[in-house]
C-alpha cells in the first residue's frame with residue numbers, strides 16, 4: 515500500500531491502534547471544576563462570571579481592548595458583519611476556499627459573497643487577486659466602493675486564515691483602507707496564530723474566533739468577536755443581547771436584536787480550556803514539525819507556516835501532486851482508521867453561491883484538488 519508508511523507513522527505518533535480522528539478536544543485541566551462552579555452558582559445561562567472572565571482572558575490573549583462572547587463562530591461573523599455596516603443588497607469580498615459558515619454569515623445579512631482567489635502558499639486570500647478586483651471591477655462613488663457591473667455597494671472584506679496559517683493580512687488591510695471597505699477577519703481557525711507578534715483577528719475592524727468542538731480549544735459551542743474599537747464592541751454586545759436598553763426592570767429594545775450570547779456553562783468550559791492553550795500550541799507545533807520531517811523524507815509537500823508568521827497548526831495539511839493521488843490517499847488512510855479529509859468544496863461551486871461574482875480562481879481550484887488534512891489533535895504526553 516502506497517501510503518502504509520504514513521498510516522504506521524500516525525499510529526506511532528498518537529500511540530494507538532484505534533481509530534484516529536482528525537481533531538478531538540482534550541480536557542485535562544479545570545473543566546469539571548469550573549462546570550460544577552457554574553452549576554452551583556445557578557448562573558448557567560446567558561450571564562455569569564465565566565462569560566466576563568472569558569471575554570477578559572480572550573482579549574488579553576489576542577491583545578485587543580474588547581472581546582464579545584457569542585454562541586458560536588457563525589453568529590460571531592454575522593454580528594461582526596452587521597456591525598461593520600453590511601446591509602441587504604451589498605457585496606462582501608471573500609475567498610472560495612473557506613468553510614461554508616463564512617458565506618452563510620454574509621448571506622444572513624442579505625448580502626452576496628464576491629470571490630477572489632487564494633494564494634497557493636498561504637492558502638488564504640490572495641492580495642493580488644483582491645487588488646485586481648478592486649482596481650478593475652469597482653469604482654468609488656462619494657467615498658463608497660461600488661461594483662461597476664452589478665452596481666452594488668462593496669461594504670466589507672472577509673479573508674480567512676486557512677487551517678490556522680495566517681494569510682497576507684497586512685496587504686489586505688492596506689487595500690481595504692484604500693477602498694474604504696470594512697475588514698472582518700474570519701480567524702475562526704486561527705486562535706494562537708500570529709503575524710510577527712500580532713495575533714490574527716486584530717488587523718481589521720473586528721476579528722472572529724470559533725470555539726466549536728473541533729477547534730484548537732472548545733466551549734462545546736462558542737464564538738467571540740474581538741476589536742479595538744469601542745463602538746464596534748458596544749454595538750456587538752448590544753445586538754447579541756436582544757438590543758435591550760439597560761434598565762432596572764423595564765423591557766425596552768431599540769432595534770431588532772439577536773439572542774446569541776454565550777451561555778455561562780459554555781464559558782466555564784472554555785475558561786478552563788484557555789488555561790491550557792499555550793501548552794496545546796506547543797504540542798501542536800511539535801507534531802507539525804514531526805510531520806514536516808516525515809513528509810520531507812518521502813517527497814510530499816507539507817504546508818508549513820508562511821514566512822514571518824506563526825501558525826497554530828490547527829489542522830495539519832499536505833499537498834499531493836494531483837487529484838488522483840488525493841483520492842488514493844483519502845481512500846487508503848480512511849479505510850485503515852486514520853481520518854483524513856479533503857479541503858472543502860469551493861464555495862462558488864455550491865448551488866447557493868454559484869451565481870456570485872467570481873474572479874479567476876486558478877489557485878483555489880489547484881489547491882482543492884490536492885490538499886488533505888491529517889490527524890492533528892493535541893498529544894498529551896503522560
Ligand SMILES: *Cc1c(COP(=O)(O)O)cnc(C)c1O
Pocket residue numbers: 586587588589612613615616674700702703724725726735736737
Ligand atoms: C469553524 C468555522 C466557523 C464557524 O464556527 P462555528 O463556531 O462552528 O459556528 C467559521 N469560519 C470558519 C473558517 C470555520 O472554520
